[in-house]
Amino acid sequence: xxxxxxxxxxxxxxxxxxxxxxxxxxxxxxxxxxxxxxxxxxxxxxxxxxxxxxxxxxxxxxxxxxxxxxxxxxxxxxxxxxxxxxxxxxxxxxxxxxxxxxxxxxxxxxxxxxxxxxxxxxxxxxxxxxxxxxxxxxxxxxxxxxxxxxxxxxxxxxxxxxxxxxxxxxxxxxxxxxxxxxxxxxxxxxxxxxxxxxxxxxxxxxxxxxxxxxxxxxxxxxx
Numbered sequence: 001x002x003x004x005x006x007x008x009x010x011x012x013x014x015x016x017x018x019x020x021x022x023x024x025x026x027x028x029x030x031x032x033x034x035x036x037x038x039x040x041x042x043x044x045x046x047x048x049x050x051x052x053x054x055x056x057x058x059x060x061x062x063x064x065x066x067x068x069x070x071x072x073x074x075x076x077x078x079x080x081x082x083x084x085x086x087x088x089x090x091x092x093x094x095x096x097x098x099x100x101x102x103x104x105x106x107x108x109x110x111x112x113x114x115x116x117x118x119x120x121x122x123x124x125x126x127x128x129x130x131x132x133x134x135x136x137x138x139x140x141x142x143x144x145x146x147x148x149x150x151x152x153x154x155x156x157x158x159x160x161x162x163x164x165x166x167x168x169x170x171x172x173x174x175x176x177x178x179x180x181x182x183x184x185x186x187x188x189x190x191x192x193x194x195x196x197x198x199x200x201x202x203x204x205x206x207x208x209x210x211x212x213x214x215x216x217x218x219x220x221x222x223x
Contacts, residue, residue, distance in 0.1 A: 006035030011070045013077050015103050018042070023059045026079055028103065033071040041066050043079040044088065051110040051156050054081070065091040073189055077101045083121070083138070087213065089128035094202070098189050100128060104140040107158035118159045118177075130169030133196035135187050137164050142177060167192045 005012045011033050018027035018040070026043035042061030046054045065088055067076045076092025076099070083102045092100060102125060109115045122138075129136040141158035148154075160177040164185040175181035196202070212218050 001029075001031050002035040002037065005031040005033060009033045011072060011075070013101055013103060015079070017057075024057060025061055026054065026058045027061075028077055028079055030068045030070070030075070030077060032068075038068045038070065039066070041077055041079070043082060045081045045085055047081040049109075051154055052081075052106075065095070067092055067095045067097045073098045075099050075101060077103070080104045080106065083125055083128075086128060086131065089132055093132040093134055098134060098192070099187075100132075100134055100136045102136065102138045104138060105158060106140060107156045110154045110156060116159070118161055122161065122163065122171075126165050126169035126171070129165040129167060131201065133167045133192065133199055133201060135164065135166055135185070135192070137183075138162055142180065167195060 001012050001014045012031045014029045014031060016027055016029065018025040026046070027040050028043075029040045030038040032038050040063070042063045043058065044061045044065065046058050046060050048055040065076070065078070067074050074096045076089075076095070076097030078088050078092065078100070080103065082088045083104065089100055106117070106121060109117075125136050125138055128134075139162045140160050142160035144155065144157045146153055146155045158177075160175055160179075162181065162183060163174040164172050164183055166172050166185075166187070172185045173183040175183060
């Protein structure tokens with residue numbers, strides 16, 4: 001991947017299953033456009049549900065939310081289930097991320113064939129873009145995965161629909177749920193920075209009032 005990034009002059013986030021001594025992480029390495037390894041991020045939020053039982057495989061990440069200064073932009077990268085948490089998106093943009101990336105593998109729910117989370121999934125990340133005034137780039141799998149279990153077949157159909165959202169949450173490019181695709185969009189990051197500053201969503205933050213976020217039940221705020 002480092003050779004490919006250097007040859008093509010592109011930044012590549014590379015997802016992989018990381019073994020670190022006796023720990024295992026859902027990780028992503030960021031390769032800069034000159035082939036340099038900028039470091040890795042380990043997925044923070046680990047889901048546990050039918051078909052998505054990652055707690056069996058992965059430890060919770062210990063890197064914290066990280067941004068990477070690439071040749072083209074400072075980027076923030078989170079992984080799949082991380083995308084449902086506004087705290088992760090805000091933390092990345094607070095650290096200077098100009099674009100957020102979410103590599104993803106999500107689809108149907110084996111226990112409920114009538115549950116389709118695609119539109120919900122997309123709107124949540126559009127909200128991250130709009131709330132933080134940054135573009136969001138999301139990739140998702142297509143195709144079907146069938147696993148034989150002791151209770152019979154467990155089947156997931158991944159719903160694709162990779163997309164790029166602009167800084168107000170608007171969809172600027174999208175793929176479908178059947179075919180592999182390459183999506184391209186162009187942004188003027190200086191203009192977006194001016195827009196972000198002019199909206200005041202970071203200027204007007206009140207971190208002194210957010211201590212409740214450090215609790216599990218919201219009732220015992222730390223001093």
